[in-house]
Amino acid sequence: MVEGKFLLLPALTLLSASAVLLRKGWRGKQWQHRVMVVAAWLCLVAGAACWSAVEGAEFGITLSLVVWSLLGCLVVALGAKWRPANERTKTRGANGPSALGDTGLGQKTLTFFVAGPLAMVCTALVSIVLVRLLPTSVGGQWVVAAFLFPTLWGITAFWVCASLRFRREALIVTSGGLVSGVCLLLSFFSYVSI
Numbered sequence: 001m002v003e004g005k006f007l008l009l010p011a012l013t014l015l016s017a018s019a020v021l022l023r024k025g026w027r028g029k030q031w032q033h034r035v036m037v038v039a040a041w042l043c044l045v046a047g048a049a050c051w052s053a054v055e056g057a058e059f060g061i062t063l064s065l066v067v068w069s070l071l072g073c074l075v076v077a078l079g080a081k082w083r084p085a086n087e088r089t090k091t092r093g094a095n096g097p098s099a100l101g102d103t104g105l106g107q108k109t110l111t112f113f114v115a116g117p118l119a120m121v122c123t124a125l126v127s128i129v130l131v132r133l134l135p136t137s138v139g140g141q142w143v144v145a146a147f148l149f150p151t152l153w154g155i156t157a158f159w160v161c162a163s164l165r166f167r168r169e170a171l172i173v174t175s176g177g178l179v180s181g182v183c184l185l186l187s188f189f190s191y192v193s194i
Contacts, residue, residue, distance in 0.1 A: 014047030115160040122177025
């Protein structure tokens with residue numbers, strides 16, 4: 001690891017350039033846009049390499065991807081354009097879906113909550129219980145957990161987002177998290193051996 005933190009500024013610059021280039025080059029079909037996309041991914045790799053030289057690979061790659069994701073959200077938010085509502089939507093009246101109905105803001109907010117934080121917590125609890133049931137060493141359990149948790153979270157989030165009935169999925173995800181949490185709590189007090 002490099003002692004000086006002087007590589008963080010080039011890493012942040014490369015990550016910012018990557019987010020901007022990816023946003024600008026993603027929509028086009030000409031060769032200039034394709035070159036921008038390739039340059040964006042190369043900037044991401046170079047930025048992660050610079051950050052890894054400072055913090056080590058385990059923290060450098062993770063932190064650079066987190067910062068890159070946040071920069072990407074910022075680039076998208078800065079480029080957002082707000083438009084007035086469509087006239088057809090305004091005149092729909094009482095017969096149309098409500099703002100908090102099945103296709104409105106409430107549905108989208110609850111889907112985000114179930115697919116994001118709730119799915120993360122519940123799949124983490126399920127992963128911990130499943131990994132503790134494995135007959136391997138603690139190091140082996142950590143390796144399995146490192147692959148199991150993000151995989152389960154991704155599958156659960158995809159399942160919730162792809163479904164039209166999120167209440168059922170919310171109940172299933174919450175139930176799995178609660179059962180796993182109760183198992184962990186009982187194992188903490190030595191009632192159940194996990």
